[in-house]
Amino acid sequence: MRIGYYISGAGHIGLILWMFFGGMFNTPPQSFEVTEVSVISGAEFEAMMAGVQTPEVTTDVAMPAPELPAEEVPPTESQPDPTPPPAEPQVTEAPPADPVPQQPEPLPQQAEAEVSDEAPVIAPPPQEEVVLAPNTSDRPVPRPAERVAPEPVAAPEPDTQVADSVTEEVVPDEAAEVVREETEGGAPEEATTRIVTEAMEEPSAAPTTSIRPRTRPARPEPAPVAETPREPAPQQQAQEQPAQQPDRTADAVNDALRQALEGGAASPAAGGQSGPPMTSGERDALRVAVQQCWNVGSLSSEALRTTVVVAVSMTEDGRPQPETLRMLSHDGGSAEAARQAFESARRAIIRCGANGFSLPRDKYDQWRDIEMTFNPENMRIR
Amino acid sequence: MMTRVLTLLAALLVLAMPAAAQTGGPLRIEITEGVIEPLPFANPDFVAENAAAAELARQIARVVSEDLTGTGLFREIPSSAFISQITSFNSPVQFSDWRAINAQALISGAVSVGGDGSVAVKFRLYDVFAGQELGDGLQFNGTQAGWRRIAHKVADAVYSRITGEGGYFDSRVVYVAETGPKDDRRKRLAIMDYDGANVQYLTDSNSIVLAPRFSPTGDRILYTSYESGFPRIYVMDVASVGRRALPTLEGDMSFAPRFAPDGNTVVYSLTTGGNTDIYRMDINSGAATRLTSTPSIETAPSFSPDGSRIVFESDRSGTQQLYIMGANGGEPQRISFGQGRYGTPVWSPRGDLIAFTKQSKGRFHIGVMRTDGSEERLLTASFLDEGPTWSPNGRVIMFTRETQGESGAASLYSVDISGRNLKQIRTEGGASDPAWSPLQR
Numbered sequence: 001m002r003i004g005y006y007i008s009g010a011g012h013i014g015l016i017l018w019m020f021f022g023g024m025f026n027t028p029p030q031s032f033e034v035t036e037v038s039v040i041s042g043a044e045f046e047a048m049m050a051g052v053q054t055p056e057v058t059t060d061v062a063m064p065a066p067e068l069p070a071e072e073v074p075p076t077e078s079q080p081d082p083t084p085p086p087a088e089p090q091v092t093e094a095p096p097a098d099p100v101p102q103q104p105e106p107l108p109q110q111a112e113a114e115v116s117d118e119a120p121v122i123a124p125p126p127q128e129e130v131v132l133a134p135n136t137s138d139r140p141v142p143r144p145a146e147r148v149a150p151e152p153v154a155a156p157e158p159d160t161q162v163a164d165s166v167t168e169e170v171v172p173d174e175a176a177e178v179v180r181e182e183t184e185g186g187a188p189e190e191a192t193t194r195i196v197t198e199a200m201e202e203p204s205a206a207p208t209t210s211i212r213p214r215t216r217p218a219r220p221e222p223a224p225v226a227e228t229p230r231e232p233a234p235q236q237q238a239q240e241q242p243a244q245q246p247d248r249t250a251d252a253v254n255d256a257l258r259q260a261l262e263g264g265a266a267s268p269a270a271g272g273q274s275g276p277p278m279t280s281g282e283r284d285a286l287r288v289a290v291q292q293c294w295n296v297g298s299l300s301s302e303a304l305r306t307t308v309v310v311a312v313s314m315t316e317d318g319r320p321q322p323e324t325l326r327m328l329s330h331d332g333g334s335a336e337a338a339r340q341a342f343e344s345a346r347r348a349i350i351r352c353g354a355n356g357f358s359l360p361r362d363k364y365d366q367w368r369d370i371e372m373t374f375n376p377e378n379m380r381i382r
Numbered sequence: 383m384m385t386r387v388l389t390l391l392a393a394l395l396v397l398a399m400p401a402a403a404q405t406g407g408p409l410r411i412e413i414t415e416g417v418i419e420p421l422p423f424a425n426p427d428f429v430a431e432n433a434a435a436a437e438l439a440r441q442i443a444r445v446v447s448e449d450l451t452g453t454g455l456f457r458e459i460p461s462s463a464f465i466s467q468i469t470s471f472n473s474p475v476q477f478s479d480w481r482a483i484n485a486q487a488l489i490s491g492a493v494s495v496g497g498d499g500s501v502a503v504k505f506r507l508y509d510v511f512a513g514q515e516l517g518d519g520l521q522f523n524g525t526q527a528g529w530r531r532i533a534h535k536v537a538d539a540v541y542s543r544i545t546g547e548g549g550y551f552d553s554r555v556v557y558v559a560e561t562g563p564k565d566d567r568r569k570r571l572a573i574m575d576y577d578g579a580n581v582q583y584l585t586d587s588n589s590i591v592l593a594p595r596f597s598p599t600g601d602r603i604l605y606t607s608y609e610s611g612f613p614r615i616y617v618m619d620v621a622s623v624g625r626r627a628l629p630t631l632e633g634d635m636s637f638a639p640r641f642a643p644d645g646n647t648v649v650y651s652l653t654t655g656g657n658t659d660i661y662r663m664d665i666n667s668g669a670a671t672r673l674t675s676t677p678s679i680e681t682a683p684s685f686s687p688d689g690s691r692i693v694f695e696s697d698r699s700g701t702q703q704l705y706i707m708g709a710n711g712g713e714p715q716r717i718s719f720g721q722g723r724y725g726t727p728v729w730s731p732r733g734d735l736i737a738f739t740k741q742s743k744g745r746f747h748i749g750v751m752r753t754d755g756s757e758e759r760l761l762t763a764s765f766l767d768e769g770p771t772w773s774p775n776g777r778v779i780m781f782t783r784e785t786q787g788e789s790g791a792a793s794l795y796s797v798d799i800s801g802r803n804l805k806q807i808r809t810e811g812g813a814s815d816p817a818w819s820p821l822q823r
Binding site for chain 2 (some may be wrong): 146149150191195196197198199200201283286287290292294295296298299300301303311322325336337339343345346347348350366367369370371372374375377378
């Protein structure tokens, strides 16, 4: 009785399997073109590309006019510059004539083939070396930007006006309720965070532009671990804790309170300043504004080792008063290097303060006089 | 737990009064980050003070601008952006007009040509944003034929006043001019201005010449010639183009010469009996002293600016590396330890760096390192870069770059020691083995 079920079940299962794996639901394969590919090594690729590369063009510059160099030199010089007389025109010797080809020697007689009964041993074909292609294709690294700045800036769109920050283009719109003044869009100039030399321009799969990670707050140092192999007794711990930890904590708390209270107390008495104190954000805004204009690219190596402290008085609308700019002190270089460093700092303050720094007017007493320390230590080689 | 709460409270208190310590005096901030970018300057055509000076005034201003922009440290603002013009050398400058176009420096110059053909060029340099002159006005007198040198001197003065270091525009370069295919290349010594102008040939191309080197005063040139069949060192007087061979024994090969800072001593390599060592010679008496004595190859010696030490290359360790020894020889100290081979070291005129050629992983580099071998920086990378030479102020390096293949050619390139501003020097035909002169006097 059950034999029928078994036969029927087996038949149905077989039918289902044939439908799935036998190709009933598969569409006939479409014709496609098969292209033989082969994997080549990087060295082979470079060798192949080298053959088709256009040779580097050497500059084809017309020879300068054969004018004689100055025989007379400026009066600041002690002696006239000795210059060689114009060289005699060089007579180029004709290249030696090609050697006359000699009579070719008669070809040697063809040797008789040696016949052997033993089958020759055929060397196995060389094993093809398989080189895995890289998972990621190298992409060309963009040329380094002309400007090096604390934060990287992507290249702006072509024909974009260079501005300190990104500003949208405003075009006349008759339908708009509020008519805005027509302005061109602007964007900061392209910048990188370091000097990229030709030797560094290796293709890389890494992101080419990324914001430098900001300095993370320093983690508190772990408490020094005593080298005692076993834990002290609870009673001993109880005795040591009040003797050590509260001292350090109390010192830190007292120091902080003293600093805060002393500063607050000194304010009106010392300078007669009023208004709330400058916040760190406001100070940072001023610092960032100045550093955007502090160009150290044309400074000498010695000036880049010189820290200068510059004092300036500000007007109430946040503009520096150029006549008040002066160098208070310098450190690390000669007086000449300090002068160069000061001039660079002065340009930065005047340029970026021309439209007024973003400073809180209600705290004018706090920033009426500013002392800026320009320390180029981080800018020497980037 | 209690202590943590106290610490947190104290921290909050301090944060709540961030500038408390600042009150009672000027606001103090520290700037530690800046930007590195070319300094924009304006250089209107110099004022022609008479009709004969019109063309010269324009040409001199252009050469000054090319010198400055060619350093990569300056960017010229095109004249089309100018709001006002300089029409008189002594007129007051409208600084606001130049500030409006972000010109940070302004050059104002004037040219006059005398009846005897003499030329007088004067200029002033202004810090536009400070609204004041940088240094005093300066005047150079010369001849019309030497107008380019006058322009270079103006550019040197501007460069020096802004950067604080000496210029290098009024200098020359001696090099090996190359013509012909790679397998039949003809070489001769040539001399030109640093920017490729005023080329003059010093030798013919009948024999191979190599490695010309200027004397410290720029009036003589050492070079190696195969004129006798063997490499031999010659010294040439630049003014008269007269030359003489340094004394060596018959069959010895001498090459890679370089002057000592005193100008009377030459250090060079001599191959005798199959061994190459470094020697020094009094150029007047011809007395030679052997400085190294090892079975390895020692060559490419270069003096420190104070003349107390010599850097050279040697393969005594098995690979080509850089070593420093005293000016009178002695046990050398190895300074290069990176991967690859190092050669052709040259001491910077400032004395702080050594430029070198490095071959690593199939590529050639020009690099610099401190004199103790630290802070190695590779500035270039190509199929073949070699033979660095320093500008007189130690800021720029010129070298030879050769392209690959049968049609490959040698040409001169320069790069700032920061690795920026890599560019080709204009030369007529192929060029190799440059040597930069000191500033002309």
